Structures are given as C-alpha cells and as structure tokens.
Amino acid sequence: MGKTLKLGLFGFGCVGQGLYHVLHETRGIKAEIKKICVKHPEKKRALPDSFFTYDKDIILHDPEIDVVVELIDDADAAFQIVKAALQNGKHVVTANKKMLAENLEEIYHLQQQYNRSVLYEGAVCGSIPIIRNLEEYYDNDLITEVSGIFNGSTNYILTKLFDEKKNYACALAEAQQLGFAESDPSLDVQGFDPKFKLAIVLAHAFGVFVKPDDIVNFGIDRISASDLAYAQQHNLTIKLVARAFKTGNTIHGLVAPQFVEARSPLRHIYNEYNAVQVRGAFSEKQLFVGKGAGGYPTGSAVLSDISALRYGYRYEYRKLQQHTGTVYSNDITVQARVRFPADQVIPLHHFLELQSGYAGARDQYLIGRVHIDTLKAWSTDTATGLILAPEPDFAPARSIAKPDGLLVA
Amino acid sequence: MGKTLKLGLFGFGCVGQGLYHVLHETRGIKAEIKKICVKHPEKKRALPDSFFTYDKDIILHDPEIDVVVELIDDADAAFQIVKAALQNGKHVVTANKKMLAENLEEIYHLQQQYNRSVLYEGAVCGSIPIIRNLEEYYDNDLITEVSGIFNGSTNYILTKLFDEKKNYACALAEAQQLGFAESDPSLDVQGFDPKFKLAIVLAHAFGVFVKPDDIVNFGIDRISASDLAYAQQHNLTIKLVARAFKTGNTIHGLVAPQFVEARSPLRHIYNEYNAVQVRGAFSEKQLFVGKGAGGYPTGSAVLSDISALRYGYRYEYRKLQQHTGTVYSNDITVQARVRFPADQVIPLHHFLELQSGYAGARDQYLIGRVHIDTLKAWSTDTATGLILAPEPDFAPARSIAKPDGLLVA
Numbered sequence: 001m002g003k004t005l006k007l008g009l010f011g012f013g014c015v016g017q018g019l020y021h022v023l024h025e026t027r028g029i030k031a032e033i034k035k036i037c038v039k040h041p042e043k044k045r046a047l048p049d050s051f052f053t054y055d056k057d058i059i060l061h062d063p064e065i066d067v068v069v070e071l072i073d074d075a076d077a078a079f080q081i082v083k084a085a086l087q088n089g090k091h092v093v094t095a096n097k098k099m100l101a102e103n104l105e106e107i108y109h110l111q112q113q114y115n116r117s118v119l120y121e122g123a124v125c126g127s128i129p130i131i132r133n134l135e136e137y138y139d140n141d142l143i144t145e146v147s148g149i150f151n152g153s154t155n156y157i158l159t160k161l162f163d164e165k166k167n168y169a170c171a172l173a174e175a176q177q178l179g180f181a182e183s184d185p186s187l188d189v190q191g192f193d194p195k196f197k198l199a200i201v202l203a204h205a206f207g208v209f210v211k212p213d214d215i216v217n218f219g220i221d222r223i224s225a226s227d228l229a230y231a232q233q234h235n236l237t238i239k240l241v242a243r244a245f246k247t248g249n250t251i252h253g254l255v256a257p258q259f260v261e262a263r264s265p266l267r268h269i270y271n272e273y274n275a276v277q278v279r280g281a282f283s284e285k286q287l288f289v290g291k292g293a294g295g296y297p298t299g300s301a302v303l304s305d306i307s308a309l310r311y312g313y314r315y316e317y318r319k320l321q322q323h324t325g326t327v328y329s330n331d332i333t334v335q336a337r338v339r340f341p342a343d344q345v346i347p348l349h350h351f352l353e354l355q356s357g358y359a360g361a362r363d364q365y366l367i368g369r370v371h372i373d374t375l376k377a378w379s380t381d382t383a384t385g386l387i388l389a390p391e392p393d394f395a396p397a398r399s400i401a402k403p404d405g406l407l408v409a
Numbered sequence: 410m411g412k413t414l415k416l417g418l419f420g421f422g423c424v425g426q427g428l429y430h431v432l433h434e435t436r437g438i439k440a441e442i443k444k445i446c447v448k449h450p451e452k453k454r455a456l457p458d459s460f461f462t463y464d465k466d467i468i469l470h471d472p473e474i475d476v477v478v479e480l481i482d483d484a485d486a487a488f489q490i491v492k493a494a495l496q497n498g499k500h501v502v503t504a505n506k507k508m509l510a511e512n513l514e515e516i517y518h519l520q521q522q523y524n525r526s527v528l529y530e531g532a533v534c535g536s537i538p539i540i541r542n543l544e545e546y547y548d549n550d551l552i553t554e555v556s557g558i559f560n561g562s563t564n565y566i567l568t569k570l571f572d573e574k575k576n577y578a579c580a581l582a583e584a585q586q587l588g589f590a591e592s593d594p595s596l597d598v599q600g601f602d603p604k605f606k607l608a609i610v611l612a613h614a615f616g617v618f619v620k621p622d623d624i625v626n627f628g629i630d631r632i633s634a635s636d637l638a639y640a641q642q643h644n645l646t647i648k649l650v651a652r653a654f655k656t657g658n659t660i661h662g663l664v665a666p667q668f669v670e671a672r673s674p675l676r677h678i679y680n681e682y683n684a685v686q687v688r689g690a691f692s693e694k695q696l697f698v699g700k701g702a703g704g705y706p707t708g709s710a711v712l713s714d715i716s717a718l719r720y721g722y723r724y725e726y727r728k729l730q731q732h733t734g735t736v737y738s739n740d741i742t743v744q745a746r747v748r749f750p751a752d753q754v755i756p757l758h759h760f761l762e763l764q765s766g767y768a769g770a771r772d773q774y775l776i777g778r779v780h781i782d783t784l785k786a787w788s789t790d791t792a793t794g795l796i797l798a799p800e801p802d803f804a805p806a807r808s809i810a811k812p813d814g815l816l817v818a
Binding site for chain 2: 018022025026029127128129132133136137138139140141142263265267268280281282283284285286287288289290291296297299300301303304306307308
C-alpha cells in the first residue's frame with residue numbers, strides 16, 4: 001500500500017488537535033504529521049516543540065511533505081498557503097469554507113494547472129460526506145435541490161431556544177463555550193458560515209461557481225419572543241436552512257431561518273448536528289445527518305480526505321463538465337412571515353402576494369410573498385425580522401399582485 | 410470521456426424498468442442497454458422485441474457487452490450468471506442481496522481472480538449509498554455499529570400499523586400492491602431480506618464474511634394487538650432493526666423488531682424509507698435516509714454503479730485487509746419483551762435477568778435479558794413473540810442470574 005504520507009499542518013486549534021488524535025488512534029491509514037506551522041510561539045502546546053514551526057516556508061519548501069493540511073482561521077492567509085502548496089507540488093486538504101467559497105473557481109483551475117488535488121470534505125457540514133457523495137454518487141442523477149441545516153452552532157442555539165426554553169444570549173454563550181461557534185459568532189448567527197458552505201455545494205451539485213456575495217443570507221439573530229410564541233402556537237419550530245435548488249435551467253441559493261413542521265425530518269435534528277437533504281429525480285429524497293461542529297467530527301472528515309489522497313482521489317467536478325447553460329440567479333420569490341416595528345409604515349409594495357397580517361402593541365406582521373432582493377435589503381435592516389414559511393414555495397418573480405382589501409387584525 | 414458502455418441485462422422487472430427509464434432521462438452517463446435476457450417469451454414487454462433474448466449465452470458470449478446487470482429473482486441462477494459473466498471478462502452490477510449474502514466470500518475471490526468488478530449498491534437499502542460510503546469514507550474511522558431500517562416493505566407495514574392504525578393483513582396487501590414487498594413476502598416480514606443486507610454490510614463495515622444462516626433474524630409477523638397497545642401506552646413505536654456491531658474484538662449481527670422512542674431518529678422514518686446509522690469513534694453518529702424500495706430508487710443506485718465502472722471503480726474491501734483478528738460471534742445477550750401464551754409454563758431459565766412481568770387473560774409477558782441463541786430458537790416457535798427494548802443494551806453472555814421472587818402482576 002505504498003509509503004507513509006507526510007503531512008504539514010497549518011494551524012493547531014480544535015480541528016488540528018482532533019485530527020492529531022484521530023490519526024493516532026486509527027491503524028488503517030499510513031500518514032504522519034511531520035511539522036505544524038502555528039502563529040503564536042508563546043502558547044503552550046500539547047506536543048513537543050520539535051513538531052512546531054513559525055515559518056510557513058519550512059513546510060512549503062520541504063520536499064518530503066506530500067500534503068499540506070490547512071486549518072487556520074484567516075481566509076486570505078489560507079488562500080496564499082493553498083496556492084503556494086500547489087505551486088510546490090503538494091496536495092492540499094482544507095476545512096476553510098470561507099477561503100474555499102471566495103476562491104473556488106481559481107482553486108479549481110489551480111488544481112488543473114499544477115495537477116494536484118485540493119480536498120475539503122471537512123469544510124462542509126463536518127462529518128457528513130456530502131461533497132464526496134455529490135461528486136461520486138449523484139453524477140448521473142438529476143438533482144433538483146440540496147438543502148438543510150449547514151451550521152452546527154446556530155442549530156445548537158435554536159435547539160436550546162425551542163427545546164430547552166433558554167434565551168438567545170445564554171444559548172450563544174453555551175455554543176461558544178463548547179467550541180461550536182466560529183471565533184466571530186456573527187459568521188454563524190447571521191448565516192455567513194452556512195452560505196460559504198452553500199457556495200461549495202452549488203459547484204458540486206449544479207456545476208456553478210457563485211461568489212458568496214451573490215448568495216443572500218438572513219440570520220437568526222433577530223428571532224423575537226413573539227416569533228417563538230407564534231411557532232409554538234402553530235406547532236412549528238425554526239431552523240436556519242441553507243438551500244440550493246433549480247427551477248428550469250436556473251439555479252438559486254438562499255440561507256434564511258425557516259418554520260419547520262413537526263413531521264419534517266429537519267425538526268428532529270438537534271444541537272450541533274447538521275442535516276443535508278438531496279432531492280433527485282430518481283433517488284428522490286436522501287437525507288444525511290451527522291455532527292457538523294467540533295474537532296473530532298471535522299478531524300475525522302479531514303483524515304478521510306488525507307486517506308483518499310493515498311488512492312489518488314481528486315474531485316472531478318463532473319457537473320461543470322456536463323454543464324449545459326445553467327445559470328445562477330436571484331430572480332425568485334418566496335413566502336415568508338415578516339416582522340416590522342409597530343410604528344413603521346409597512347412597505348406593502350414589497351409584497352407580491354399577501355396572505356395575512358397582524359398588528360400588535362410592539363410589532364406588526366405580514367405573511368406573504370417577497371422577492372429575494374427584498375429579503376436581502378431587509379437582512380441589513382435590523383428592525384425587520386423574517387422567517388420563511390414551512391413550505392416556502394419558491395416561484396419565479398412575476399408582476400406585483402395588488403395587496404388590496406387586506407389587513408389589519 | 411471514452412466510449413459508451415454496453416450493458417446486458419438479466420431480468421426486466423420493477424428495477425430493470427426503473428433502470429431503463431433513469432438511463433434514458435439522464436445525460437451524464439454514456440451507457441446503453443444492448444440486450445435484455447428474460448424468462449417468459451409470452452409476457453408483453455414495454456420495449457421492442459429486438460431488445461430481448463431468452464438465451465443467457467447471447468449476452469454472456471457477446472464480446473461487445475462490457476457490463477452484465479443482474480436483476481433476477483432466483484439467487485442460485487443469479488450466482489451462475491455472475492460467475493459466468495466474470496469468467497467472460499465482464500464487470501457485474503447486481504441488486505440481488507440473497508445471492509450476494511450467500512456467496513460474498515466467493516464473489517470477493519472471483520473478482521480478484523478475473524480482475525473484474527462486482528458492484529451492488531442497489532442491493533442494500535435502495536437509494537442510500539451505504540456500501541460506497543463504508544468503503545470510501547469510513548476506512549480510517551473506528552466503526553462501532555451500523556444499524557437501522559434495512560427493509561422498505563416492513564417499514565411500510567409498521568407505519569400503517571402505528572401511524573394509520575391499519576391492521577397487519579391490510580398493510581401487507583398494500584405494500585405488495587405498491588411493489589415494495591419481495592415476491593415471497595415472508596422474506597420481508599420474517600426479517601430475511603434485511604439479514605441478507607446485513608451480511609453484506611458486515612463485510613464492508615467490519616471485514617468479516619458471515620453466512621446468512623449464522624445471523625439471527627426475528628420477524629414482525631407476530632406483533633400482536635397487545636404489543637401495539639403496550640407501545641402506545643409507553644409512547645413507543647416498533648421498527649424492524651438490523652444491526653451489526655462490535656464489542657471488543659468481536660463482531661455481532663442481529664435482525665429483530667425493536668421498540669423505538671419518540672426522540673430516536675428511527676421513529677421518524679416512514680413508509681418505504683430506509684435509514685442507516687453509522688457510529689464511529691470520531692465521526693460519532695451518522696444517519697443516512699432514503700427510499701429503500703421501488704424501481705426508481707433502486708434503478709438509480711444500479712445506474713450509479715454502472716457510472717462508477719466507467720471510472721474503473723471497484724470495492725477495495727479495505728476492512729478485510731486491515732483485519733486484525735476480529736471474529737463474528739452470536740455469544741451475546743439483549744434486553745427484550747417476550748410474549749408467551751397464557752397457558753404456557755414460562756421457560757424462566759432462559760432469562761438471564763428479569764426486569765418485570767405481567768400475566769393477562771390471553772398472554773403473559775416478561776421483560777428481561779435473553780441470549781441471542783434463545784432468541785433464535787423462539788424465532789421459529791410461532792407461539793412466542795419478542796420485541797427488543799428501546800435501548801437494547803447488548804452485553805456479552807454471562808452466568809445466568811437467578812430470577813427469584815419476581816412476577817406475576
């Protein structure tokens with residue numbers, strides 16, 4: 001089975017340490033960490049000093065090192081490391097979703113140019129092997145949708161809110177303490193982290209490269225007590241749902257909180273677990289569930305990528321090659337429940353269809369159909385809250401319906 | 410991407426027709442059906458006569474045919490076809506779990522001998538890519554358990570019993586009408602079909618070849634009205650659970666009905682859906698859910714195997730090669746609720762621990778720990794009913810505890 005792979009690590013945080021332990025407790029894989037590049041010489045480390053370096057070139061220019069494992073926080077620095085590693089003839093394994101999402105098209109071309117492989121299963125939904133499955137298994141299927149819970153820390157927070165009746169601040173603090181949250185929690189709670197993952201999924205599911213800026217994300221940080229009460233009254237819960245889907249020849253993407261019914265498989269995904277649903281024309285609904293956060297699950301995914309490199313594995317990006325004029329677009333509408341402050345004049349012209357409305361002492365609510373561009377505008381307006389309908393019923397944009405004779409309770 | 414694969418099909422039932430349609434509605438794969446061998450010349454077919462032959466050698470000796478797709482019912486005839494196909498230099502794709510389970514070790518050696526590939530994702534849990542995932546993705550992980558709902562028709566029946574309050578005979582008839590049940594329904598309801606799948610999973614998860622006869626199976630055909638009532642009182646449901654697991658260096662397998670709690674992920678697997686849970690030391694719990702029965706989901710899995718052959722894919726059976734003295738054993742005990750007729754003297758000596766008991770007008774019940782060998786003996790005694798505890802708490806066999814001072818309500 002050939003020689004032992006020599007690894008050069010960048011970063012030795014939660015995932016790096018998880019990888020180290022997983023590697024040392026399995027016997028199936030011949031790989032060993034030769035060097036670890038870290039930033040802070042002053043930090044106390046769990047391994048002997050000889051493992052560590054503070055100079056990235058020690059790893060990048062070591063001809064013995066076959067694989068660079070990139071596990072640092074900073075996306076720009078990470079991309080420079082990935083580029084340099086490929087240029088120096090090394091394969092790369094990375095779990096950096098932001099770096100990947102922002103540079104995926106270039107990384108695709110760099111792999112071709114230098115004939116080296118970049119694998120990143122650990123970047124998307126922790127231990128769930130979704131990229132590998134999209135690559136390997138769904139290449140002959142007509143995929144219509146890939147959606148689900150792509151972020152462990154927000155799902156942890158939502159579980160605490162709904163199933164344990166804790167408040168938001170307390171739940172967030174717990175998630176951070178357990179190491180589930182990103183170092184900057186706004187990446188999680190505002191839906192950026194699942195958006196980065198969604199950009200990666202879009203390439204492997206539908207063969208389109210989409211910049212994260214072109215995908216709309218709405219966070220969970222504005223869920224109010226009355227949203228919780230509404231959900232409870234209607235036997236619903238709220239999940240942060242990332243979704244890539246197809247209408248005709250057009251691909252769409254969106255990250256937003258959504259009401260979820262009791263019978264939905266997403267209802268029963270608790271704590272730091274993630275879930276990915278794949279809808280295909282023939283295999284119909286597939287669901288993958290696994291831990292989406294934490295050093296061990298992600299370390300295990302990273303190690304699987306390292307193991308795959310021993311067999312010469314590389315992503316084929318087959319959907320790109322089967323590409324037949326599909327385009328990415330945000331020209332789509334969706335049903336949602338929108339919350340405005342009581343004293344605000346409701347921008348009715350943004351509603352393409354109105355279903356119902358309610359005005360309370362502090363807030364007013366409208367349930368209706370809105371354009372994704374409107375949703376994007378509201379996402380930066382902290383006064384406005386929004387949660388998608390249980391079956392959000394996406395539909396291409398059309399002329400604005402007249403919202404006459406409606407409201408107000 | 411090379412030439413078009415030419416396929417020779419054996420059988421044109423539900424899965425074969427599903428495959429034909431899936432193949433004709435996808436553009437990603439270059440493969441075409443050249444010939445279909447069927448048994449009954451008198452049957453009306455959906456395709457032109459020129460597609461069909463009644464002589465297996467027309468396919469087996471056609472040098473143009475690269476892949477034999479074996480989709481017939483008869484396991485012995487299927488094995489002869491697989492052997493002949495390999496001997497004639499053809500790769501094989503099959504969905505015949507009984508044939509595979511009974512001959513897996515020989516099929517493993519035949520693949521090596523003739524340097525050809527036999528793929529069979531469609532044989533295990535329909536559209537769920539579990540074999541490929543165990544092969545490719547879990548080879549560096551320490552798997553401790555693979556379990557779940559491996560049979561679509563019994564899960565359909567149990568869903569109708571529990572969620573729609575239908576009776577058993579009516580639910581079985583419906584499953585047959587929908588094409589979910591095997592031609593001989595006792596294969597499903599007595600747990601043989603999931604046992605065949607479990608034998609295949611055992612090889613890919615733990616690297617052991619186990620004959621189906623060495624795996625104990627207990628069916629769902631003896632679930633009584635009082636079992637249903639007991640489940641309802643305790644907010645439980647019943648699922649037919651197949652389970653391969655490890656204690657120390659020993660591997661075990663069992664198929665038996667089991668009580669399932671409301672929060673269990675298996676609780677929410679309805680109708681013909683299957684679910685596979687994989688527990689690993691580092692990735693922890695993974696769950697895969699998808700349709701386990703029906704022509705399209707299985708046809709889609711078969712087509713994925715055909716697609717993989719274009720890339721030279723073969724199962725590596727890596728766990729066999731990592732083999733380090735693990736053995737298969739039935740020397741294990743489990744907690745269960747056992748039902749005996751009211752007039753029977755309860756064989757108390759079979760209970761290693763007793764938890765509780767109840768005697769009614771028609772039946773008596775004991776909840777306690779029994780050896781798998783006892784469970785096997787009861788499986789052929791139609792008077793005895795058995796359902797595993799929600800957390801069955803498997804434990805190595807030990808000396809019999811004295812069941813003194815217990816019973817009867």
